[in-house]
Amino acid sequence: MERLITYERQLGRFNPLRRVVTFDDFDQGFNGWMDLTPNFVYDNYESFDSAVDLTSWAPSMLSSASMRFAASHGSMEGTYSLKLTTAPVAAPHTEPPADGSMGVVLKRLSRFGDPNKIQIEAWYAYTPEQDRVGHGEEDIRAFGFYFDIQDSEYRYMPGVRYVNSLGGQLVKRWQYWKVGEDVTPEQWSFGVENAWCQPGIDNLWYGRRYEDGSTDGYQWVPGGEQDLLYNESPDKLNWLYFRLTVDVARREYIELQSMDRVFNLRGIQPTLAAKYRAIDNLINPIFYVETDTNRSVHFYLDSIVYSTE
């Protein structure tokens, strides 16, 4: 049998690794991307003890990006994107995230094909709700992406976060996920004893936060300043390219690409935590968005490709 391989024209805006595992175009539905929730496995279906309410994140939706004065924006190609949003509430950036101040979506996958490298690519846009006068860019605190991975020895979470604004001041710098030295589990979980999350797990809300925007779980990408295209009004979206490539054989970062900028992350290792029960070979890609003030902000995903090699 001769095998003929063709690929969809829409993959032309991606640079996938050898095997495309999933290509998710949100004109075709949610494609298995869903809101992140904790484990409702204790008495009365409650979750584990946490200083951050992990049940509170805002629901994602298929969006045509309709605006207050502009017409529907549609997506990069088609009508619908997957929209993450937040409630109109935020804690100061030096404190744990407030209930509802984030939106988090993930897809639950597993290791296949014994890859050495895994990669996520996405076309996305971001904007605040146009519920008040002004430019609005300074009200979007951050957005990010990470993989939740467990292999035969460790659980670890390689990821990146674009810090857009802190306390209303634009920052526009990339961070990567790695825990600083000498962070105890109690410090990581904001004082909860025997917490479910160990240092290096769920950096997006655990780990102490500092005035300059660094945290126990985020380090600044060297030369990571980037003035991302926001446009000039909350009702105007421009679609941007994102890629993160990870070496799962060596358990280290390879590259972050944002638009046409490539940040070399070779040699940097995310924090390796002890294995958790029953999740060997888990690989979950996860996106999130954070608001900086009492205003909902939105993060639109036109399409996502997960590939391996």
Add this chain to the structure above:
Amino acid sequence: MTVPHRKRWNVQTTYTAVLARRVRISGDFSTLPYEAGWAKEAVFFTQVEGEHPELSISTEISPDGINWLRRGQVEKLGESEHIAANALTVFGNWMRLVITGATPDHTARVLVHVSLKG
């Protein structure tokens, strides 16, 4: 040579979103603005855990997710009841659910789903 398109199933899409997850309310409450322009019908389910006052549950629609007006039937959920449904068919793109009746002295813990199809 023609390049085949991705197979498009001739079935409807359905999706159930959780708009409020076991939230303790102590006053008038509305879910966050939700876009569902792809769907043709929506059914909101409101469940309450534990004791609660009588609640009044209504649906609202919006041109932009910012300005709202009521649309559809108003449902009552009595103190002895634990689940209610509100249905919407002609709603445009934006929708939300509004729950009134809770007070600081008589709160309610609510779980709101919306089941969409289209």
